Amino acid sequence: MSENNFAELYKTWPTDQLLSVVDNPDHYEPSALEAAEIELKSRQLTTEELTAARSVLNQREAEKETNFDTIKAKEQWAITGRFDTPRVQVVKRSILRISFFTGFLIVFKGYNLFPALVYPIKYFKELPDNYTLLSFFNVMVLMVGVLLFWLLKRTGWILLTLFFASSSSMVVSTLMYMLFQSRREAKILVEFNPILQPYPLEMYILPILLYGFLTWILCTKKIRECYFISKIAMFWTLAVGILLIPCLSFWLML
Known part of the structure; x- marks a missing residue:
């Protein structure tokens, strides 16, 4: 996907998802990372808005980690009968x-x-x-x-x-x-x-x-x-x- 396509796509994304792209540069193409940074700058967000978006992102990441831990724990229970x-x-x-x-x-x-x-x-x-x-x-x-x-x-x-x-x-x-x-x-x-x-x-x-x-x-x-x-x-x-x-x-x- 070209940089222009990323730019058009990111205009529809919420701020917390754009922050997720910027925070994980190893998971995205350079063009996608650059387009996300440009889109964030173009929105001219205040400190309060960035903090709120960061809070949403952190909560979502915590839920993902909890679900992952739960799945691994259930697998461990089925195999060994204990949790770690x-x-x-x-x-x-x-x-x-x-x-x-x-x-x-x-x-x-x-x-x-x-x-x-x-x-x-x-x-x-x-x-x-x-x-x-x-x-x-x-x-x-x-x-x-x-x-x-x-x-x-x-x-x-x-x-x-x-x-x-x-x-x-x-x-x-x-x-x-x-x-x-x-x-x-x-x-x-x-x-x-x-x-x-x-x-x-x-x-x-x-x-x-x-x-x-x-x-x-x-x-x-x-x-x-x-x-x-x-x-x-x-x-x-x-x-x-x-x-x-x-x-x-x-x-x-x-």
């Missing part, structure tokens, strides 16, 4: 902690779900109710999600975030029901039978804090960068997770 960079090493510890906790949660849920799943089939020769089947499906999806999450797959992040966000929504919904409706019904039952006491509020606070904290950890920038999750994708995932339980509850009531 200190930044990603911290993220790896968070990923392992979340994975181990979710694995423990799967065992706990599976243990509690086993009687409700097996007894109807064994003693009554019929399938469990819809809620039990839905809970079993939830555990299966969670098992797949934690495996993919540990392998640094984008789908794993989405599945775990959906689970913890929907779990937070479910506990909050149950708590609101207990506060505004079920408490009144429980008082009537207690008058009938003192053994039938309503659950204390503390039983709901801990799951809300736990699931909410894990959702927040998954949505932090350092975790999302390892799975290439944008803010828009994060907000969509959270919205689906929060609305999932109300929609399923409505379906079960049909």
Whole structure:
């Protein structure tokens, strides 16, 4: 490409891209470099404008470096099972902690779900109710999600975030029901039978804090960068997770 062609092309370029050409003379032809310098001079930019353009360029270069480090780290994880960079090493510890906790949660849920799943089939020769089947499906999806999450797959992040966000929504919904409706019904039952006491509020606070904290950890920038999750994708995932339980509850009531 001739110098005149470069000159015409660079007239359409923003200042930060022209600065990138000037800062990397080894990557461009001499005619391209000269045309970029001439175009910058012709714009007669102020110091503030140059500083702003330089800031945009530095931010873009930092994002490129972060993405490159993330890709190399994921390749290193797949080959050797470890990360080398200190930044990603911290993220790896968070990923392992979340994975181990979710694995423990799967065992706990599976243990509690086993009687409700097996007894109807064994003693009554019929399938469990819809809620039990839905809970079993939830555990299966969670098992797949934690495996993919540990392998640094984008789908794993989405599945775990959906689970913890929907779990937070479910506990909050149950708590609101207990506060505004079920408490009144429980008082009537207690008058009938003192053994039938309503659950204390503390039983709901801990799951809300736990699931909410894990959702927040998954949505932090350092975790999302390892799975290439944008803010828009994060907000969509959270919205689906929060609305999932109300929609399923409505379906079960049909």
